[in-house]
Amino acid sequence: MEEKRALKILTDLIAIPSVNDHEADVADYLAGLFDGYPVQIKRVTFAPGRDNLVVTMGEQGPFLGFSGHEDVVATGNEKDWAFPPFSGTVDQGLVYGRGASDMKSGLAAQVVAMLDLLESGQELPGRLRLLASVGEETGEYGAAQLTSEGYANDLDGLVIGEPSAFDIKVTHKGVIDYKVTSVGKSAHSSRPDQGFNAITPLLTFAQRVQSVMAENDQSDATLGQLTHVLSQIGGGEQINSVPANAWLTGNIRTIPAYPNDEVMAQLEDIIEDLNKAGAKLSISYSYPEPPLPSQADTQLALLAQNLLKDTFHRSGALTAGSGATDASEYTKAGHLPIIIVGPAAGTTDHQVNENVAVDDYLTGCKFYKALAETFWAKMGNE
Template sequence: MEPKQALKILTDLISIETVDQNESQVADYLTHLFVPFADRAQLKRISFAPGRDNLLITVGTQGPILGFSGHEDVVAADKDQWQTDPFVGTMRDDRIYGRGASDMKSGLAAMVVAMLDLLASNQPLPGRIRLLATIGEETGEYGANQVVQQGLVDDLAGIVIGEPSNLQLEVTHKGVIDYCVTSVGLASHASKPEAGQNAIWPLILFAQKVHDYFEQATISDPKLGQMTHVLSQINGGEQINSVPAKAQLTGNIRTIPAYSHKQIYQFLDNAIEQINQADDAQLTIEYRYPEPPLPDQSHNKLVLVAQGVLQNKLHLPGEIIAGTGATEACEYVKVPNMPILVCGPGEGISDHQDNEWVSIKNYLLGCQFYEELAWQFWKDQLAK
């Protein structure tokens, strides 16, 4: 494919505003691209909600299946803070600007370009590629969860997630646990605190217990470092001269394999129970979008093949890295023994920021990388 055509696919995707909705428009656009190859590409839509469709595209008819994964949604953009329209892919100074340019419509577009080039070559394909274009990654990885629950990744020999990594090989990343603790008390006039029950104090006790726990959680992962915890929000009370009847606290935990999520839940649940019993409090805890960490994939065959492609074909370092942010790998790890790699053309510098961008050079290299990776991965699988 000519670079001009490949760049148009990316700018077209950026122009589709998919801030936690409208992903079906991306599915429509991608479907249109594969119409000329309808006899050799199988398309399957999986609806999550009205206007929100996952799209699976499989090319090839036999042999090992390599998964390509890219999410269709993006985070919000404040247009007043951008130098260009965030929902118009703008090429300037060897970069493409727009919301999703890095995270991760460039990865999705590069995967699509690679698949279209494979089909256009008219060469017999020794294996298959299945693209998973998913909804809702930025708010809970709903699409990836849906395709995993329906068994649509069970037959993959490996999967590459096109999140921004500057074409480095991200082989592990932290998991995440978000939680919200609600405290219910009893309102009274501040001049008569004995007549009420302060909802804020139990949260302070909880915060101290959690702080002490994470201070003692000193195991460090060789690539990811230590588990981290942030108390991210706290609010409560009605006015300054009243005993607060309700208050809430939220926290964000970035986990590592050394501490299981079950172990962390047990600690947090026990802390809630202890405070409720000892202080006659009414605390409840809710967990939101928990995702496990990606265990180290350094030595799986997919990573080794990808490293060889980057070094020998594209003359790039093929550096192994670790990430702190969660990806859809948190869902794909539920498939036992499936090799997983995070690697995409986005540099990861401007993700979720104003004036988000991807370099044109990196994007076009990404198109080459995914196509060459498919050939080399199939060759390696069939040599077994």
């Protein structure tokens, strides 16, 4: 495809303000690009105005998946931007805008690769599916929906186009955000015997959870140990009342050797124990995500690495990601090799003046196309 047209697809995508919502506009735009081609297009609605998009091409053979999220984070103060955040301004070799890096450049490059393969007019020796998701930035629930509805089941490999500067992220930690609330009974603080202090059992929980998390010495060769941070605490109404309510939150980053189920069971054991002793504690979670076990030994990772190093003279280093991605959900499809590799540097994500280098983006378009062709050729011979 002409570079000008490939670039326009990126800047058009940036111009859609899909800030934690409105992903249907992105889905509509992408679906329109495939008009007239032999593909199957499926919108998977999460909520009104929020459509995941699935585009499938090819009839038989090895089945590769491309994945990108359609949403972006908020802009922050627009006045702090050198160019308006949804303008997609190209300046001195960089494309600026919210999502330029995270991750409309990855998504656009995957789509350009698919269009290039379709425009070759050749019969395809394999299959390719784009999974464009909603809500990645606020809980990966689009990918969760696509996974539970089976869209990742038949795939032989999946490539997530998050910014990685052409490193290949083959593992990352999971996350558990939890909130514990404590219910007591208020009373005048001069008569504490008439009330029940909601703060007291919460403090006991805080101490117990810290020692339980610290006791576990499981470690991952790449990711290190689980981390736990008590991140917020609140409660009580005023200085001379026995508090009737209290709460705290914690953030846990999990590893494959000490997985989410085990951690959550331990949290719940502490709660149960304290409740037996008279507390009224309850725990809730906000979109817990499992870790991505290492994919370093998969064919997919090695193919991508060789291609990046030999053909594109880019990094191809196998590294660990820093946070949960849609991979946390897709990995639940089971036995699915997943790598995270994208063209953007990722140094300006979630910041003002987010950008991607034009050259990196265009290389990404060619890399994804070559990866699909290599994957089809290699996996077809196995």
